[in-house]
Amino acid sequence: MTPQQKSRPDGGTAYARTNAFNDTPIDRVLHRLEKVKSTGTGKWIALCPAHNDKRPSLSVKEADDGRVLLKCWSGCGAAEIVSAIGLSLADLFPGDRRSLSDHGTGPMRRPFNWQDALKGVSHEITVARLIVEAVNRGEAMDVESLDRLALAEERIDDALRAAGGVQ
Numbered sequence: 375m376t377p378q379q380k381s382r383p384d385g386g387t388a389y390a391r392t393n394a395f396n397d398t399p400i401d402r403v404l405h406r407l408e409k410v411k412s413t414g415t416g417k418w419i420a421l422c423p424a425h426n427d428k429r430p431s432l433s434v435k436e437a438d439d440g441r442v443l444l445k446c447w448s449g450c451g452a453a454e455i456v457s458a459i460g461l462s463l464a465d466l467f468p469g470d471r472r473s474l475s476d477h478g479t480g481p482m483r484r485p486f487n488w489q490d491a492l493k494g495v496s497h498e499i500t501v502a503r504l505i506v507e508a509v510n511r512g513e514a515m516d517v518e519s520l521d522r523l524a525l526a527e528e529r530i531d532d533a534l535r536a537a538g539g540v541q
């Protein structure tokens with residue numbers, strides 16, 4: 375599968391899913407940015423508010439600890455970006471932790487891991503096979519199994535998105 379950035383749909387579903395939690399750093403940031411698109415789990419691109427951005431060049435990531443990582447590919451600093459949307463660097467951190475010296479880069483930036491992704495896909499296929507085998511034995515296809523199959527599809531789609539594939 376080759377990445378085809380152009381055919382990505384507008385508006386990320388992952389973004390919509392997080393709307394319920396209005397108080398997290400990632401939502402504070404995403405709600406103030408324009409042309410936000412999900413590019414994978416916990417990852418978005420948007421127009422950079424700190425320079426005259428025509429094509430989204432701001433990469434936004436939510437780290438495992440809830441921090442927001444900002445990277446403008448035109449070189450704007452995190453401080454410029456947050457002040458352009460009326461926030462401060464402290465708003466990028468969850469709770470009361472205001473470690474202002476520690477922003478943007480760090481060990482949270484990790485590459486996409488194909489092995490983990492394929493292990494995940496393999497697991498979902500196993501789940502699907504077990505359900506099919508149960509049905510084959512004559513067990514009724516219940517709502518729970520259907521839901522589980524839908525979840526498997528969603529997880530594989532997520533892996534594809536994280537890998538940069540079109541979805």
Ligand SMILES: [Zn+2]
Binds near residue numbers: 422449
């Ligand atoms: Zn910028």
